[in-house]
Amino acid sequence: MDPSKSRDSAESTRVIQFPNDVLERILSLIDSHRDRSAVSLVSKAWYNAERWTRRHVFIGNCYAVSPQIVARRFPNIRSVTLKGKPRFSDFNLVPPNWGAEVHAWLAVFADQYPLLEELRLKRMTVTDESLKFLARKFQKFRALSLLSCDGFSTNGLEAIATDCRHLTELDIQENGIDDISGNWLSCFPENFTSLEVLNFASLSSDVNFDALERLVSQCKSLKILKVNKNITLEQLQRLLVRAPQLTELGTGSFLQELTAHQYEELERAFIGCKNLHALSGSWEATTLYLPVLYPACTNLTFLNLSYAALPSEELAKLVAHCPHLQRLWVLDTIEDVGLQAVASNCPLLEELRVFPADPYDQDINRGVTESGFLAVSLGCRKLHYVLYFCRQMTNAAVARIVQNCPGFTHFRLCIMKPGQPDYVTNEPMDEGFGAVVKTCTNLRRLGVSGLLTDLTFEYIGRYAKNLETLSVAFAGGSDRGMQCILDGCPKLRKLEIRDSPFGNGALLSGLEKYESMRSLWMSACKVTLNGCKMLARQRPRLNVEVMKDEDMDDGQSYKVYVYRTVAGPRTDAPSFVHTL
Amino acid sequence: MGSGGGGYEKDLNLEATELRLGLPGTTSSTAATDQEPEARHARNNKRSLVDRCEEEASKDASRALQKDHDSAPSSKAQIVGWPPIRSYRKNSLQATKTETETSLTGIYVKVSMDGAPYLRKIDLNVYKGYSDLLKALENMFKFTIGDYSEREGYKGSEFAPTYEDKDGDWMLVGDVPWEMFMTSCKRLRIMRGSEARGLGCAV
Numbered sequence: 126m127d128p129s130k131s132r133d134s135a136e137s138t139r140v141i142q143f144p145n146d147v148l149e150r151i152l153s154l155i156d157s158h159r160d161r162s163a164v165s166l167v168s169k170a171w172y173n174a175e176r177w178t179r180r181h182v183f184i185g186n187c188y189a190v191s192p193q194i195v196a197r198r199f200p201n202i203r204s205v206t207l208k209g210k211p212r213f214s215d216f217n218l219v220p221p222n223w224g225a226e227v228h229a230w231l232a233v234f235a236d237q238y239p240l241l242e243e244l245r246l247k248r249m250t251v252t253d254e255s256l257k258f259l260a261r262k263f264q265k266f267r268a269l270s271l272l273s274c275d276g277f278s279t280n281g282l283e284a285i286a287t288d289c290r291h292l293t294e295l296d297i298q299e300n301g302i303d304d305i306s307g308n309w310l311s312c313f314p315e316n317f318t319s320l321e322v323l324n325f326a327s328l329s330s331d332v333n334f335d336a337l338e339r340l341v342s343q344c345k346s347l348k349i350l351k352v353n354k355n356i357t358l359e360q361l362q363r364l365l366v367r368a369p370q371l372t373e374l375g376t377g378s379f380l381q382e383l384t385a386h387q388y389e390e391l392e393r394a395f396i397g398c399k400n401l402h403a404l405s406g407s408w409e410a411t412t413l414y415l416p417v418l419y420p421a422c423t424n425l426t427f428l429n430l431s432y433a434a435l436p437s438e439e440l441a442k443l444v445a446h447c448p449h450l451q452r453l454w455v456l457d458t459i460e461d462v463g464l465q466a467v468a469s470n471c472p473l474l475e476e477l478r479v480f481p482a483d484p485y486d487q488d489i490n491r492g493v494t495e496s497g498f499l500a501v502s503l504g505c506r507k508l509h510y511v512l513y514f515c516r517q518m519t520n521a522a523v524a525r526i527v528q529n530c531p532g533f534t535h536f537r538l539c540i541m542k543p544g545q546p547d548y549v550t551n552e553p554m555d556e557g558f559g560a561v562v563k564t565c566t567n568l569r570r571l572g573v574s575g576l577l578t579d580l581t582f583e584y585i586g587r588y589a590k591n592l593e594t595l596s597v598a599f600a601g602g603s604d605r606g607m608q609c610i611l612d613g614c615p616k617l618r619k620l621e622i623r624d625s626p627f628g629n630g631a632l633l634s635g636l637e638k639y640e641s642m643r644s645l646w647m648s649a650c651k652v653t654l655n656g657c658k659m660l661a662r663q664r665p666r667l668n669v670e671v672m673k674d675e676d677m678d679d680g681q682s683y684k685v686y687v688y689r690t691v692a693g694p695r696t697d698a699p700s701f702v703h704t705l
Numbered sequence: 706m707g708s709g710g711g712g713y714e715k716d717l718n719l720e721a722t723e724l725r726l727g728l729p730g731t732t733s734s735t736a737a738t739d740q741e742p743e744a745r746h747a748r749n750n751k752r753s754l755v756d757r758c759e760e761e762a763s764k765d766a767s768r769a770l771q772k773d774h775d776s777a778p779s780s781k782a783q784i785v786g787w788p789p790i791r792s793y794r795k796n797s798l799q800a801t802k803t804e805t806e807t808s809l810t811g812i813y814v815k816v817s818m819d820g821a822p823y824l825r826k827i828d829l830n831v832y833k834g835y836s837d838l839l840k841a842l843e844n845m846f847k848f849t850i851g852d853y854s855e856r857e858g859y860k861g862s863e864f865a866p867t868y869e870d871k872d873g874d875w876m877l878v879g880d881v882p883w884e885m886f887m888t889s890c891k892r893l894r895i896m897r898g899s900e901a902r903g904l905g906c907a908v
Contacts, residue, residue, distance in 0.1 A: 216786030273791060299793035327793060357882050382834035382883045407797075432797060482798065484788045514788060541788045598787070623786075676785050 145174060153178040180204060185643055187225055187249065188668065191692040192233035204243035204268075205234070211646045211686055212596075213621055214248060215273055218648055218684070220672065222699050226250045226276075228258070229697070235262040243268040243294075250274065256281030260288035268294035268322070275301030279330065282309035290314075293346075294322035307332035313340055320344040324351040326375045326405065331355050342367045351375025354407045358383060358391055358414065365394035373427075374398070376406035379414055388417065395421040405429035415443055422446040429454045431480050441466030452476040457492035457514060464497030468504025476510035477501060484514070487542060495522035502529035509567075510535040517548040518575060523557030533565040537572030543599035543624070546576040553577055559584035562592075569616075572596040582606035586613025597622040607631035611638045621646040629656025632685070636660070639667050644688035648674060657685055661705035668694055669705045814868075814890055818846045819897035829890065834883045842866060846895060853879045865896045 152174050155161055158181070165175040181204040182195060195202075209225025211218075227249045234241050241263045251274050259266065266289050271277075279302065285295065286309050310325070310332040317340065325332070334356070341347060341364050348371060350364065356377030365371070383391065391414070401421045408415070408430070422428075425447045430440070431454040440463040444450065450471040455463070457479050467474065479493055495518050502508060508530045518540050527533060546553055554575035562568060562585050569591055573581060577600035585592065586609035593616050601607065607627040610620065611634050619642065628651035639645060639660075654671065661669035668690050674682035694704040790798075812829040825845055832838040839850050851861035858877050859865045866878040870889045878886070878893070 213786065215791045216789045217792065218786045273793075299791055301792060378884070380882075380884050382836075431794070434801065480790070480794065481788060484790055484795075484798070485783055539788055543784065543787065596789075598789070624784075 143170070145170070148174040149178045153180075156181070158183040177201060181206070181243075184208065186688055186690075187230070188692065188695055189643070189688060189690045192230045194691060196233055196237035200237075202238050203241060204245075205230075205238075205241065206245040206247075207249055208247045209249035209274075211621065211644065212248070212619075213623065213646055213648065218623065220675070220701060221275075223702065224250070224695065224697055224699065226252075226255075226697065228252065228255045231255055231258055231262070239263065240265050242266060243270075245270040245272075246274050247272045248274065250276040251281070252276050253278055253281035253284070257284040260284040263289075265291060267291050267319075268296075270294065270296040270298075271300050272296075272298045273300060278303035279305045279307070279309050279328065283312045286310065286312035287314075291319055292317075293319050295320070296322055296324045297327060298324060299327050302328070304328055304330050306330050310340070311336040316343070318343045318345065321346045322349040323347065324349065324375065326351040326353050326407070328353050329355070334360050338363055338367065345370075347371065349373040349403075351405060352377050354378045357381045359387060362387070362391045362394045365391075365398060369394075369397040370400060371398055372400050373403035374401055374405075375429075376404075376408075379406065379408045379412040383414060388414065392417045392420070399424075401425065403427035403429070405431075406433060408433035408435065412439070415439060418443070419446040423449070425450055427452040431456060431478065434458045434482050435463075437463035437466070441470075444470045447471060448473075450474055452510075454478040454480070456480050456482045458482045459493075460491065461493055461497035461500065464493060465500045465504075468500040471505060473507060474501070474505035475507050477505075477508060478510075478512040479514055480512075481514040481541065484541060490516065492516055495519050498522065498526055499529075502526040506530060507532070509533050512537040512539075512572075514539045514541060516541055517545075518554065518557070519547045519549045520552065520554060520557035520560070521547075521549070523554070524560035527561050527564040531564045532567060533561065534567050535570040536561050536565065536568060537570065537596070538574055539572060540575040543574075544576045545574075553580070555580040555584070559588075562588040566591065568592055570594040573600060574598060575600075578602045579606040579609070582609040586610050589614055591616055593617060594619040595621070597625055599624045601625045601627060604628055604631035604634070608634040611635040617641075618643045620644075622650060623647075624649040626651055628652055629659070632656050632660060636663060639664060639687055640689045642689065644686065646684075646686050648684040649677060649682060650685075652683065652685055653681065654683060657683065658705050660687065666690070670695070670698070671703050671705060672701050812887055812890075814892050816842065816845070816893040816895070818848075818895040819900075821846060827893075829887050835879050835886075839866060839878070842893075842895065848895070855880070863897055866893065867896050868893045 148171070152161075152164060155164065161175055161179060165172045176198050177200065179199045180202060182199055182202050183206045184190060184195065185208050187207050187209045207227065207230065210223060213219060214223070225248060227246060235258070239262070242265050244259065244266075245268075251271060256277055259269070261284075269285060269292075277300075282295075282297070285292065307328065307330040313336070320340065321344070323340075332353070332355075337352070341350065347368050350368060350371055351373070352361070352364070352375060354377050356364075358377075358379060358381040361376055395417050398421050402424050404418070404421070404425055404427070422443070423446065426449055428447060428450055434456050435443070435458060437459045440455065440459040444453075444467050448470065451473055453467060453471070453474060453476070455478070464479075467477070481492060483489060483491065493513070493515050495515070498511070498513055498515070499522050502525070506529065509532045511533070512535075515538075518538065523538070540554070547557070555578055558573050558577070558581045561571070568589055571585065571589065571592055571594070573596070579602045582601060582605075585595070592614045595610065595614070595617065604627055606625075607622070608631055610617065611631075617638070627647065632647070632652050633656060635645065657669050657671050661667070666689060668688055670686045671683045674684050695702070698704060813826050814829060815824050815826055817824045827841065827845075829838070832841060835853075843850055848864050849862050850864055850866060851859040853859055867875050868878055868886070868890045869892050870876050871891065875894070881889070
């Protein structure tokens with residue numbers, strides 16, 4: 126008998142007879158939802174053990190599944206992450222009242238998961254009523270994170286602060302919130318002590334500083350504090366001396382006039398924060414007081430200056446104090462010179478995001494160019510995540526950049542003028558992006574821009590074998606481009622396309638592909654209603670949703686959103702969304 | 706003749722008189738690669754944000770509405786959702802731009818001094834902060850302001866700089882953060898004598 130065969134059969138018997146409680150103990154140590162998905166596919170016993178032990182569920186598309194189905198499969202969930210609208214809704218491409226309302230989920234959770242502790246929402250519609258419901262119905266609720274959501278106001282936050290007795294995290298980021306007043310902060314009970322994370326940097330109304338100071342003094346476990354612009358330097362100093370244990374800080378404005386004494390006190394406060402590893406703030410270009418930060422920068426790994434229009438000199442001085450920086454978000458006011466300073470001072474940099482300070486003015490020539498990006502690639506060899514907004518780029522520069530940093534996992538280049546060629550050779554940017562996919566074998570996310578022909582997409586299809594997310598705008602020449610992607614990228618999960626000449630032929634070439642993807646978005650392309658109907662007819666397990674494109678004059682353009690689902694067609698679709 | 710039909714039709718320039726949907730100067734099927742980038746996206750029949758704004762502005766003849774939109778010159782067409790920046794970031798950039806723009810136009814306030822024959826006018830934007838402002842006032846009116854303390858106001862001189870705020874109240878200069886002062890100050894008055902000493906006295 127083949128010894129390996131007998132060993133295999135003995136082992137497989139052993140797996141089936143594994144005692145359930147032991148299996149569950151082991152599986153409860155597994156956190157990653159992808160690992161857990163893999164585990165659940167091994168056998169029926171493992172599927173059951175996994176579903177009983179799962180505490181956190183991640184739902185990447187709220188319409189791919191229903192809350193009832195989730196609750197039926199996972200009885201013991203304590204933490205939920207839910208994502209709603211397609212990503213292009215961040216850029217106003219999805220009309221308001223589209224959906225992704227959290228309330229239907231909360232209603233089921235109140236019944237099935239009364240002990241729910243954490244809720245993290247991205248691009249969902251959340252109303253004040255939902256927030257009040259959440260605060261009332263879940264007695265053990267601890268952590269709320271809202272990113273890029275809409276539909277609620279600061280009144281809803283009042284309910285959270287008032288009723289969630291065990292709240293440890295309140296993280297409000299970049300939402301379409303109706304900012305009525307800062308009164309919500311005063312709603313925390315007098316003896317409240319549990320807060321560990323408080324982020325209200327994106328809110329503009331004034332909070333009561335005394336209430337904030339008291340909160341910070343009492344919450345000894347506070348690790349993350351991000352205040353809004355209205356908090357002055359003097360107030361910041363008072364907060365810092367009460368919370369020297371902070372690991373992440375978002376400051377308010379840096380514009381206040383300080384006396385020499387106040388400056389010293391502030392400096393001392395920052396020196397006292399020995400555990401700071403992340404810093405952010407809305408700073409003004411004219412700030413004089415950045416040096417107070419320097420002592421706190423030694424251990425910084427994340428610096429978010431994307432709301433601080435710093436000139437290059439100020440940034441250069443700042444990063445000179447941040448030798449351990451791993452992630453940097455900046456505005457392009459720092460220009461190439463600023464990026465050179467980053468390259469010289471931050472050899473451990475892994476992630477760089479450069480946002481445009483003046484995105485709509487096409488006349489100006491400021492900002493960053495290919496030189497800045499190149500400089501960073503030379504100085505920061507560990508770079509693997511870049512989001513770069515610029516006004517000019519060349520194929521040669523891109524090729525050299527990825528040669529210097531072949532480990533890119535996320536390459537998102539946005540040349541801001543649509544369809545702009547290599548500004549030196551006047552050729553399409555095909556070869557540049559070709560170099561990216563050929564060299565960066567670990568590439569998972571790609572954002573392309575500039576003048577691109579089908580050749581770019583041929584390259585992507587042929588070489589980007591690990592690509593999961595692709596964003597396309599104003600690119601390509603014919604259906605063939607999109608076909609290459611759909612035929613070629615085996616791990617593709619999210620494809621979003623706008624203003625590109627891909628039509629029904631391209632759409633239908635993905636028939637075999639869409640069920641293995643999370644979603645496809647196409648707007649201002651050449652697909653017609655008939656093409657979408659054909660897709661819907663042939664793939665009943667996909668939701669094929671169309672909306673009339675109001676931005677187009679011809680009355681025949683549609684925005685198409687295709688996604689796999691086990692929940693059937695939406696029951697809450699507004700009148701302008703048609704499921705075919 | 707038959708096979709050269711295309712040439713004949715071209716001579717007639719039928720395209721110019723053809724009725725079709727779409728903006729003038731656009732065609733429905735042309736390869737993207739051999740076109741200028743601007744023409745290509747114009748050919749998409751896309752109505753830019755600014756085009757629509759201009760249409761609506763002429764409809765209700767309300768210029769004010771137009772001004773509220775993008776600060777970019779209206780000759781440059783803006784595309785919906787491009788560049789891809791989240792609304793929150795977009796709005797916050799807009800807010801900072803407006804702030805810098807108002808600061809560029811100047812915040813002029815009248816300055817009076819008790820006993821002086823005429824008033825002066827200064828631009829608050831010019832000054833970096835209180836010390837800067839007070840030095841300038843000292844120079845302008847040839848006097849010395851005392852030392853500021855939160856408890857006692859300006860000690861050591863018979864002058865006290867005050868200002869009228871948005872509510873119509875007379876406040877001592879220096880109590881609030883500089884930015885707040887800049888936006889709330891309507892006029893300045895340098896008080897003198899017993900009236901000046903009265904301010905800042907604890908009862």
